[in-house]
Amino acid sequence: MTTKNNTEKDINCPAEGLLKSLSGKWKAQIFRLALNGPVRFSSLLRDLEGSNKQSLSVALKEMEEQGLLDKIIVKEKPLHIEYNLSGKGKSLVAVFQQLELIK
Amino acid sequence: MTTKNNTEKDINCPAEGLLKSLSGKWKAQIFRLALNGPVRFSSLLRDLEGSNKQSLSVALKEMEEQGLLDKIIVKEKPLHIEYNLSGKGKSLVAVFQQLELIK
DNA sequence: TCAATAAGTCAGGAAAACATGACCACCAAA
DNA sequence: TTTGGTGGTCATGTTTTCCTGACTTATTGA
Secondary structure (H helix, E strand, C coil), X not given: CCCCCCCHHHHHCHHHHHHHHCCCCXXXXXXXXXXXXXXXXXXXXXXXXXXXXXXXXXXXHHXXXXXXXXXXXECCCCCEEEEEECHHHHHHHHHHHHHHHHC | CCCCCCCHHHHHCHHHHHHXXXXXXXXXXXXXXXXXXXXXXXXXXXXXXXXXXXXXXXXHHHHHHCCCEEEEEECCCCCXXXXXXXXXXXXXXXXXXXXXXXX
16 A cells, blocks of 8 residues: 555556656645755644645655655754655656746 | 636746646546647547546646647537647646656 | 653544536537 | 537535644653
8 A cells, every 4th residue: 555556547647657746735845845955844844834744744755655755864963854855856856947947 | 717826836836836737637648648639528538438527627627727728619510629739738748758757 | 850842643524626417508410 | 300419517425635633752951
């Protein structure tokens, strides 16, 4: 149940999976903030007005599963968790930049 | 009410609008079919298994509003309506091709 | 030891998206 | 003049997604 719908549709349209992986109320914004450096659960909760723990938790988990974010446990001083844009995530940046030109 | 959510979010993230414009159960598939030439309401209904009038109607309307599809009334022989990929729609193709490479 | 911060989970409800079936208007062929 | 195709709308119901509030575990600074 980690990844679910690898149905016929994904075969028909490879882009659909990626598209789905960024649909949802908070994912694009999380992605955007992650561009500026590692993001953290609690700071996202603060920065994304109107967001909530549950939704962010789910979004982060899914983005991690889809390989867009890397979750790393920082064992230093205040011991916390960071989410970083993965290689795959970074490769999406170019796509988004193209997208922004279209408007 | 033709275009609705030009809220702060769109200002923060120009790509989000486009992203949203292709989220939804049928839009990617409609887009895909529209690549091969004009699509029609009734043929979409036939070709997209599991689809229904209501959902297609809404999807087509939104894609039209977002400027991805052009709705044209063909006044010839059987008098029908065609949906064609607009210029903006076509410029998205390159983006999708890039997207497919990421997988 | 107490309170705070960080990062969550869980049950439940509200809201949004999607599907169903009935219906409608227009046109054309039989 | 009724049957069939095309392109829908509308009311309603189901399903999915999202939000809320209560609770949890671990770490840490006072």
